[in-house]
Amino acid sequence: MTAAIEIRNLTKRFGTVTALAGFDLSVPRGSIFGFLGPNGAGKTTTLRIMTGLARTTAGSVTIEGVEVGRGVRPPIGYLPDTPSFYSWMTAREFLTYIARLHDLSDPPIDATLERVGLANANKKRVGGFSRGMKQRLGLAQALLPQPRVLLLDEPVSALDPAGRKAMLDIMGDLRGEMTIFFSTHILNDAERICDEIGIIDQGRLVIQARRDDLLARFARPVFEIEVAPDDAPQLAALADRLETTGLIERASLDGVRLRVTARDLDRARREVLPLLADRSLVRFEMLGATLEDIFLNLTDPANSRPEVAS
Amino acid sequence: MMRIFGVQLRKEITELWRTRKLIIVLVVLIAFGLMSPILAKITPDLIESMGEGQMEGIIITIPEPTKKDAIDQLVKNVSQFGLLLAVLMSFGTVVGERERGQAALVFAHPLPREVFVAAKFAAQAIMFAAGLALGVLGAYLYTAILFDAPPVGRYLALTGLIYVWLLSLIALSLLASTLGRSMGSAGGLAFVFIVALLLAGSFTNLAPGALLEWGRSIAIKAGSSARWGALAVTVAVTALAVSASCIILRRQEID
Numbered sequence: 001m002t003a004a005i006e007i008r009n010l011t012k013r014f015g016t017v018t019a020l021a022g023f024d025l026s027v028p029r030g031s032i033f034g035f036l037g038p039n040g041a042g043k044t045t046t047l048r049i050m051t052g053l054a055r056t057t058a059g060s061v062t063i064e065g066v067e068v069g070r071g072v073r074p075p076i077g078y079l080p081d082t083p084s085f086y087s088w089m090t091a092r093e094f095l096t097y098i099a100r101l102h103d104l105s106d107p108p109i110d111a112t113l114e115r116v117g118l119a120n121a122n123k124k125r126v127g128g129f130s131r132g133m134k135q136r137l138g139l140a141q142a143l144l145p146q147p148r149v150l151l152l153d154e155p156v157s158a159l160d161p162a163g164r165k166a167m168l169d170i171m172g173d174l175r176g177e178m179t180i181f182f183s184t185h186i187l188n189d190a191e192r193i194c195d196e197i198g199i200i201d202q203g204r205l206v207i208q209a210r211r212d213d214l215l216a217r218f219a220r221p222v223f224e225i226e227v228a229p230d231d232a233p234q235l236a237a238l239a240d241r242l243e244t245t246g247l248i249e250r251a252s253l254d255g256v257r258l259r260v261t262a263r264d265l266d267r268a269r270r271e272v273l274p275l276l277a278d279r280s281l282v283r284f285e286m287l288g289a290t291l292e293d294i295f296l297n298l299t300d301p302a303n304s305r306p307e308v309a310s
Numbered sequence: 311m312m313r314i315f316g317v318q319l320r321k322e323i324t325e326l327w328r329t330r331k332l333i334i335v336l337v338v339l340i341a342f343g344l345m346s347p348i349l350a351k352i353t354p355d356l357i358e359s360m361g362e363g364q365m366e367g368i369i370i371t372i373p374e375p376t377k378k379d380a381i382d383q384l385v386k387n388v389s390q391f392g393l394l395l396a397v398l399m400s401f402g403t404v405v406g407e408r409e410r411g412q413a414a415l416v417f418a419h420p421l422p423r424e425v426f427v428a429a430k431f432a433a434q435a436i437m438f439a440a441g442l443a444l445g446v447l448g449a450y451l452y453t454a455i456l457f458d459a460p461p462v463g464r465y466l467a468l469t470g471l472i473y474v475w476l477l478s479l480i481a482l483s484l485l486a487s488t489l490g491r492s493m494g495s496a497g498g499l500a501f502v503f504i505v506a507l508l509l510a511g512s513f514t515n516l517a518p519g520a521l522l523e524w525g526r527s528i529a530i531k532a533g534s535s536a537r538w539g540a541l542a543v544t545v546a547v548t549a550l551a552v553s554a555s556c557i558i559l560r561r562q563e564i565d
Contacts, residue, residue: 051418053564078418084411086321088328100317101419141415 004029004149004179005050009059012045012203019045022059023205025198027181032171034190034211035183036291037200038299043183044081046200047153050181051078064148074149077142081154083134087127091118091137094126095144102145109144116140116170132163139170150174152182156189168193191215191291201299211291218294221265222287223272225258228280232256238275247271256282315425315432322433335395335441342387343445347380347452377457378530381468384449385526388442388472389519393504396438396476400483401500403430404559405490414564424556427488431552434480442473464529471525471541478518478544479504481551488555488562507547518544 005027012020020042027033037043048054050061052068060067063074085094092109099107113119116136121129126137135155142150155171156164164186171180172193184190190197191211198208209217227235235258239251242260247268250261262268273284326332354372404427407413417423446469453460482503490496511519520540526532 048414048563048565053414053417055563073420076418078415080411080414080418082411083415085415086325086412088325097317097321098419101314101416101421103313138415141419145419 002029003027004031004064005033005181006062007046007059008062010046010049010056010061011058012042012049012054013057019203020049020057021203023200023203025205025208027179028196029179030176031195032175032180032193033182033196033198034194035181035198035200036185036187036190036295037183038185041200041299042203043185043200044153047078047151047181047183050151051076075145075147077145077147077150079135079138079142079150079152079155082158083138083141085126085129085134085137087125089126090123091126091129091140092122094137095140098141098144104145107144108146112140112144115143115173117166132159132166135159135163135167136170139167143174147178149179149181152180154184155182157184157186164189187291187295197291199295199298206298214294215291218297221262221268222293223260223262223268224283224285224287225260225272225276225281226283227256227258227276228282229256231280234279238279241275242272245271259287311422311425314421315429318421318425318429319432322429323436326433326437331399332437332440335399335437336444338391338395339388339438339441339445340448341445342391343384343448344452346384346387346449347377347456350375350379350383351456353379375457377453377460380449380453380457381460381526381529384446385468385472385522388445389475389522392438392442392472392476393479395441396434396479397483397500397504399437400430400434400480401487401490401496402493403434403484404487404555405493405496406487408562408564409492411565417564423559427484427552427555427559431481431484431555434484435477438476438480439473442469442476446472460529461531464531468525468529471521471528474541474544474548475518475521478507478548478551481548481555482507485551485555485558488558516540516543518547 003026005025007023007025009022009024010020011022012018035043035046045054049056050063050068052073055069062068063076066072066074068074089097091113095107095109095112099109110119110122113122116139118133118136118140121133126134129137135158139152139155142152152171156167159167168189171182174180175193194211196208197211197214199206207214225235225238232255235256236253239253239258239260242248242251246263248260248262252259260268260272262272276284323332354375357372358370404413407416413426416426446465450460450462450465483500486499486503487496490499507518510517514520515537516539518540520537521544524537524540
């Protein structure tokens with residue numbers, strides 16, 4: 001699969017502050033790429049450089065063969081984190097304005113509004129739109145010129161659960177039509193729809209890999225034990241006991257649930273279950289790694305930083 | 311480039327209409343245009359009536375007002391309220407869109423930043439052309455009714471010179487709007503530019519303000535010398551301010 005986005009040695013400094021410390025990134029064409037990182041990691045700066053709104057201190061960004069900032073505009077659509085419109089325009093008028101900027105002879109305005117669920121609000125002034133509606137209109141204006149690469153900055157972070165689901169469904173429906181590069185710090189969303197993940201922290205790319213490979217690579221022998229409420233007080237004692245046996249690395253207790261990370265998976269399988277024989281066991285489950293585990297593992301300052309990998 | 315300029319100019323003019331800025335400018339300039347000859351006409355009566363019964367024994371001799379007084383009043387009104395309007399309508403245009411985040415949205419589309427600036431200047435220029443034309447037309451008609459009609463050609467020359475002067479104020483406010491990082495700083499910069507421009511008029515006849523005096527003298531046939539130098543300087547200031555705004559915005563990073 002060829003790359004839709006190639007980032008080479010991307011560096012951005014604001015005075016003495018280094019926002020991006022020179023990283024490489026390659027986004028496969030047609031993929032949904034989740035660009036993850038804690039607040040202040042450099043996600044928005046990267047996106048602003050990709051759209052030409054900011055300049056690099058060093059390095060380059062090439063999108064569909066066009067180097068950004070060299071005079072030719074790459075075929076992108078962009079949704080900022082909090083899109084702001086001309087409040088006096090209607091949704092239809094705004095899309096008509098964007099279509100005229102792109103010199104589109106037969107712009108698919110109705111189809112685009114329909115796609116983002118704004119068909120019924122197309123004559124309403126944008127000034128009266130809710131946050132979620134603005135986000136949808138932001139996606140519509142990014143999609144209207146039918147770009148080959150869609151750049152979305154935190155597209156769901158400010159939305160309520162229903163709005164998030166709707167936005168993610170639309171993004172999922174676009175799979176295969178174009179390359180989608182979106183930043184987020186909501187890991188469940190990335191885990192749900194991304195094909196490929198990149199994690200950035202303090203301006204450095206910590207890791208880039210296919211989502212499934214990443215989850216497999218960081219899989220941990222984690223068990224979750226859930227007991228009936230009456231047995232909850234005994235779970236703490238069980239956690240202490242497991243730690244003294246040396247069977248586990250870590251245990252975290254949350255009410256009636258105990259989550260343990262085993263040192264030796266086979267031994268844990270054999271030895272943990274018998275310890276629960278006299279408890280009112282509700283659930284005993286072995287969990288795979290979640291993106292949240294991986295993210296925290298890689299971006300936690302207490303952990304040593306791994307080398308950039310792909 | 312011209313096609314996108316047309317798209318952007320259309321957007322700007324629609325915005326001026328929908329946000330009622332166009333109406334405000336038209337109403338204010340028409341009102342002051344109409345008021346100028348009326349004020350010139352009634353001022354002597356007003357002064358006379360105010361003095362009645364209060365200053366016994368004192369005789370105030372006020373000469374009969376003429377169309378010259380109406381023109382003086384027009385130049386005075388337009389120079390004060392035109393200046394205020396030009397600055398208020400222009401200083402927030404670029405910085406406002408940048409601050410609200412609209413610029414980040416539209417600059418990701420094929421909209422060259424120099425076209426963005428040029429369209430804003432052109433829209434303001436059209437708005438003030440319309441306002442000034444209607445205001446001056448109103449002033450002309452009332453002057454003709456209350457006094458006698460000034461020569462059309464001379465009146466047009468006065469209007470043209472006032473307009474060139476207003477364009478320089480719009481261009482400087484636009485420059486302030488491009489340079490400022492917030493509405494407050496842009497407003498402050500616009501104020502500094504305009505004060506500097508007005509102060510320059512105290513030191514040299516080449517400053518844009520000299521155009522108002524030149525226009526007035528043409529309209530009332532005062533026969534004072536032409537100020538071609540001031541006209542050249544004003545056009546140059548306008549062109550430089552707009553060009554500088556384009557270059558500065560092109561180099562800026564948009565948040």
